[in-house]
Amino acid sequence: MLPLETLIQQLINGLSLGSVYALIAVGYSLVYSVLLFSNFAHGGFLVIGGYICYFALRAGGMNIWLASLAALVGSGLSAIIVERLAYRPIRERTPVTLYMLIASMGMSIVIENIFVVTVGGRFRALPPVIPTNPVNFFGLATTSAFDILSLVTAVVFLVGLQIFLVKTKWGLAIRAASYNLKTAGLMGVNVNRLIAIVFFVAGLLAGVGGIFLSVRYTLYPQLGMITTKAFVAAVIGGLGSLPGAVVGSLILGLAEMLTAGFISSQFRDLVVFGILIVTLIVRPTGLFGKSVGEKV
Numbered sequence: 313m314l315p316l317e318t319l320i321q322q323l324i325n326g327l328s329l330g331s332v333y334a335l336i337a338v339g340y341s342l343v344y345s346v347l348l349f350s351n352f353a354h355g356g357f358l359v360i361g362g363y364i365c366y367f368a369l370r371a372g373g374m375n376i377w378l379a380s381l382a383a384l385v386g387s388g389l390s391a392i393i394v395e396r397l398a399y400r401p402i403r404e405r406t407p408v409t410l411y412m413l414i415a416s417m418g419m420s421i422v423i424e425n426i427f428v429v430t431v432g433g434r435f436r437a438l439p440p441v442i443p444t445n446p447v448n449f450f451g452l453a454t455t456s457a458f459d460i461l462s463l464v465t466a467v468v469f470l471v472g473l474q475i476f477l478v479k480t481k482w483g484l485a486i487r488a489a490s491y492n493l494k495t496a497g498l499m500g501v502n503v504n505r506l507i508a509i510v511f512f513v514a515g516l517l518a519g520v521g522g523i524f525l526s527v528r529y530t531l532y533p534q535l536g537m538i539t540t541k542a543f544v545a546a547v548i549g550g551l552g553s554l555p556g557a558v559v560g561s562l563i564l565g566l567a568e569m570l571t572a573g574f575i576s577s578q579f580r581d582l583v584v585f586g587i588l589i590v591t592l593i594v595r596p597t598g599l600f601g602k603s604v605g606e607k608v
Contacts (some may be wrong), residue, residue, distance in 0.1 A: 320453035322573035323566065328459035329528075330565020331466030335521045336542035337549070337557035338473065339514030345490035345552040346510050349409035350543065352416040353394055354518055355536025356423030361387035361519025362438075362526040362535060363427060369439045376441040384519045391515025392508050394419055400504070420536065427533035436531045444527070462524045469520055470558065473513065477554075482509055490552065544584060548591045550601025559599060563587065 336358065343351045361383040368379035398415045443457040477483035485506050489496040497503040518539075525538060545564045549556025564584055571583045591598065 317453045318573055320449065321455055322569045324449060324453070324455045324463075325459055325573075326566035326569035327562060328463045328565070329569060330545075330562035331463045331470075332521050332524050332528075333542045333545050333561035333565055334558045335466050335469060335517045336539050337546040337561045338470065338554050339517045340539075340543055340546045341549075341552055341554055341557040342486075342510055342514050344546070345554075346486065346493060346507065347399075347403070347409065347412065349412045349416070350551070351514070352413070352543075353398075353419035353423060354416075354514065354542075355539035356394075356420055357387045357391050357515040357518040357536075358522035358525065358539060359423065359427060359531075359533060359536045360390045361515075361522035362531045363431065364519075365523050366436055366438055366526065366531055369441060379441075380520075380523060383523055384516045387519030387522065388512040388516040391511040391518070394423075395507060395511040400507075424533050424536060431533075433533055436526075438523075438526050438531065442523075442527050458524075458527060462528075465520065465524070469517060473517070473554075476513070482506065486510060541584060544588045546598075548588060548598055550598030553598065553600040556598055556600030 336354065339357075340351065340354055343349075343354070364386040365379045365383035368374045368382045369376070372379070372382075374382070398419050399412050402411045402415055442461065445457050446454050447457045447460060449455050477487060485496060485501045486509070488499070489501065489503070489506055493503060496506070521542075522535070525535060529535065529538070541564060542561065545560035546557045547560070548563060549558070549560030564587070567583050567587060568580045571577075571579050595601075
């Protein structure tokens with residue numbers, strides 16, 4: 313394959329992977345912007361979405377559209393349940409967000425082990441309902457239909473999220489809460505309902521990522537660990553900044569694929585976390601982040 317063809321192919325692959333990271337990273341940043349803590353149970357919602365889609369296809373006999381809808385609703389509702397059971401009691405007792413961070417680590421392990429105990433730890437492949445056949449990209453390179461589909465799907469959901477945040481009443485409330493949650497509550501916003509909506513949206517986006525990552529890497533209970541990369545992307549872009557989460561994710565996706573294509577796949581993580589360290593040294597708040605008080 314010619315170097316130009318390889319470059320174009322790896323760029324498309326990188327944008328595809330980065331767009332899936334973006335869906336997950338935006339969920340991280342959305343929760344962080346409102347509650348000021350990093351929800352490390354976010355990977356669990358990804359796994360829940362993947363397993364719901366898998367069993368809906370295998371056991372339920374659904375088509376990919378209904379299975380995906382069930383996965384998105386299920387992952388969104390699971391996020392609400394986790395917030396209600398694990399985070400709200402802590403939030404109502406203390407303003408220190410460190411305790412919610414610790415609780416999120418515990419919930420991540422709980423969700424992972426629930427799947428290990430109930431469905432087993434073996435790797436599962438989703439039925440071949442999402443196209444993965446080669447596609448000629450305008451005669452310049454050959455890529456996978458899956459990469460094109462995941463990129464387009466991510467763009468659709470991210471644009472939809474932006475419209476929701478800009479054009480709806482609850483979107484305006486979320487943006488207000490991202491500046492000051494207490495003030496938004498004093499202005500008449502139902503804080504508990506707003507936080508539930510934030511978690512539902514974040515869980516839904518994680519569910520989309522879970523479906524595509526299950527196709528890319530197969531499905532297993534520890535798949536949620538891959539959200540570490542999305543968290544890194546959110547940090548690079550600036551925690552709490554949704555545009556920053558998208559830009560950071562695309563940077564990471566491109567860095568991974570270009571490293572794998574032109575150097576070695578063994579150096580992918582080295583490059584990714586190297587970018588993280590350099591970013592924190594040069595600009596600790598990330599590319600689009602603002603200097604804030606203590607947040608975890």
